Amino acid sequence: MKIAVIGTGYVGLVTGVALSEIGHHVTCIDVDPSKVETLSKGIPTIYEPGLEELMKKNMAAGRLAFTATHSEGLAEAAVVYIAVGTPKRADGSANLDYVEAAAKDIAHNITQNVIVVIKSTVPVGTNFHILNVINANVQPGIQVKIASNPEFLREGSAVNDTFHGDRIVIGAEDEATADTLAEINAPFDMPILKTDISSAEMIKYASNAFLATKISFINEIANICESLGANVEEVAKGMGFDHRIGPDFLKAGIGYGGSCFPKDTNALVQLAGNNHHDFNLLKSVIEVNNNQQVLLVDKILSRFGNLEGKRVAVLGLAFKPHTDDLRESPALVMIPKLAELGADIIAYDPIAIDNAKRQIKEEIEYTEQLPTALQNADFAVVITDWPDVKNIDLSEYNQLMNDPIVFDGRNCYSLDAVKQATIEYYSIGRPDQTSELIS
Ligand SMILES: NC(=O)c1ccc[n+]([C@@H]2O[C@H](COP(=O)([O-])OP(=O)(O)OC[C@H]3O[C@@H](n4cnc5c(N)ncnc54)[C@H](O)[C@@H]3O)[C@@H](O)[C@H]2O)c1
Numbered sequence: 536m537k538i539a540v541i542g543t544g545y546v547g548l549v550t551g552v553a554l555s556e557i558g559h560h561v562t563c564i565d566v567d568p569s570k571v572e573t574l575s576k577g578i579p580t581i582y583e584p585g586l587e588e589l590m591k592k593n594m595a596a597g598r599l600a601f602t603a604t605h606s607e608g609l610a611e612a613a614v615v616y617i618a619v620g621t622p623k624r625a626d627g628s629a630n631l632d633y634v635e636a637a638a639k640d641i642a643h644n645i646t647q648n649v650i651v652v653i654k655s656t657v658p659v660g661t662n663f664h665i666l667n668v669i670n671a672n673v674q675p676g677i678q679v680k681i682a683s684n685p686e687f688l689r690e691g692s693a694v695n696d697t698f699h700g701d702r703i704v705i706g707a708e709d710e711a712t713a714d715t716l717a718e719i720n721a722p723f724d725m726p727i728l729k730t731d732i733s734s735a736e737m738i739k740y741a742s743n744a745f746l747a748t749k750i751s752f753i754n755e756i757a758n759i760c761e762s763l764g765a766n767v768e769e770v771a772k773g774m775g776f777d778h779r780i781g782p783d784f785l786k787a788g789i790g791y792g793g794s795c796f797p798k799d800t801n802a803l804v805q806l807a808g809n810n811h812h813d814f815n816l817l818k819s820v821i822e823v824n825n826n827q828q829v830l831l832v833d834k835i836l837s838r839f840g841n842l843e844g845k846r847v848a849v850l851g852l853a854f855k856p857h858t859d860d861l862r863e864s865p866a867l868v869m870i871p872k873l874a875e876l877g878a879d880i881i882a883y884d885p886i887a888i889d890n891a892k893r894q895i896k897e898e899i900e901y902t903e904q905l906p907t908a909l910q911n912a913d914f915a916v917v918i919t920d921w922p923d924v925k926n927i928d929l930s931e932y933n934q935l936m937n938d939p940i941v942f943d944g945r946n947c948y949s950l951d952a953v954k955q956a957t958i959e960y961y962s963i964g965r966p967d968q969t970s971e972l973i974s
């Protein structure tokens with residue numbers, strides 16, 4: 536099938552590449568000509584494991600192309616995916632400006648009947664609104680169908696998730712449209728749920744809200760564990776055996792970040808509020824997360840009192856490992872706070888530094904080498920559980936730092952291991968290993 540994908544961000548690019556891999560002819564369109572230029576050379580503009588290889592393979596096979604010209608990309612497409620951003624507005628609601636612009640781009644440039652598939656995360660009702668926008672702008676006689684096909688991929692494992700995800704949700708008004716989309720997606724070999732459009736739109740928000748709720752729940756339990764001397768890792772393990780609860784998304788830490796959970800939870804609160812429903816549970820989930828992101832600052836301050844002139848190694852900038860994305864990363868909250876308190880910061884990340892420099896205003900040092908960050912540091916703060924941070928030989932903290940003091944926002948190390956390594960260690964929801972305990 537000939538397919539166009541509008542938007543080449545994390546979702547659009549991965550979707551376009553994956554659809555070409557299962558045999559479709561895909562043209563990806565982006566308004567940013569510099570992105571298109573890079574992509575046209577076979578170079579991904581985002582970091583996702585396995586993406587570059589698949590991209591190059593399908594470009595060489597003539598199934599994948601990139602353009603900044605909508606008329607060129609949309610020519611002859613039978614199906615057009617919209618995968619542009621839906622960022623958070625100041626009031627928390629989803630900004631649909633980009634989706635509306637993409638809809639007009641489609642309407643102004645298509646000359647054939649198409650199915651428009653909205654992959655972007657959009658509030659319930661948006662698909663019908665977008666269909667109206669297209670119909671109001673398209674040439675008379677052209678028939679446009681709309682379908683909701685929300686995306687569930689995770690950054691850092693986006694390619695794998697696209698091929699081996701848990702389900703594909705298709706919301707359509709008529710059977711023929713749903714069947715066409717099911718046929719397109721059949722090679723992905725995943726359960727397909729065909730449903731109505733509004734339910735498909737809601738499935739996406741409800742899923743993200745539920746996952747965020749699990750994280751805030753375990754973070755609250757972690758904070759209570761700290762006061763009571765229990766260990767949240769043991770608690771989560773014990774809970775996870777119950778298959779009604781499940782072991783996933785019960786990892787306590789410095790709070791959730793990323794381009795989705797913070798944005799989508801806020802959008803759902805707004806959407807509920809607009810419909811006279813006060814979503815108190817989800818408001819608390821958001822509040823718990825906001826507090827969780829700064830919790831380590833309090834721990835650091837109560838340990839040191841004053842950070843003036845202290846050299847701190849910030850380990851990780853990305854909101855999670857295996858991505859170069861910093862959107863809503865706890866690093867963006869922690870670094871300004873530590874800088875304001877007078878700390879001298881060196882930040883380590885293996886791939887997110889270019890993005891970080893665009894978003895972090897404070898004057899800090901950056902390094903892609905973990906030992907360089909630790910050298911002569913007075914304390915370290917773990918923000919991202921990168922494999923090399925998790926798997927570090929703990930004696931390196933002792934060898935490289937002025938004082939081996941670690942504040943771990945991701946519970947990377949076992950308490951036994953830090954005890955053996957004689958590190959002063961503060962984590963989330965687990966007993967501290969204070970200097971008194973070491974000596
Ligand atoms: N990032 C994720 O992990 C993820 C996962 C599931 C769902 N989503 C949802 O998918 C959507 C896209 O997210 P993303 O992270 O890929 O966004 P992104 O910001 O990384 O990419 C969006 C791209 O769209 C392009 N664009 C904007 N308007 C355009 C237009 N009119 N024509 C052509 N290109 C245009 C931009 O230049 C940009 O390259 C959002 O609604 C998001 O909530 C994201």
Ligand SMILES: O=c1ccn([C@@H]2O[C@H](COP(=O)(O)OP(=O)(O)O[C@H]3O[C@H](CO)[C@@H](O)[C@H](O)[C@H]3O)[C@@H](O)[C@H]2O)c(=O)[nH]1
Nearest residue numbers: 686687688689690784785786788790791792793795854855
């Ligand atoms: O037990 C856990 C699991 C995750 N996190 C944090 O939660 C955030 C989000 O993690 P993850 O869900 O792995 O990454 P995303 O790429 O943001 O993916 C989420 O958001 C996407 C965008 O909507 C959805 O498509 C995915 O299904 C959904 O998992 C990160 O900061 C993680 O560190 C925790 O703190 N504890």
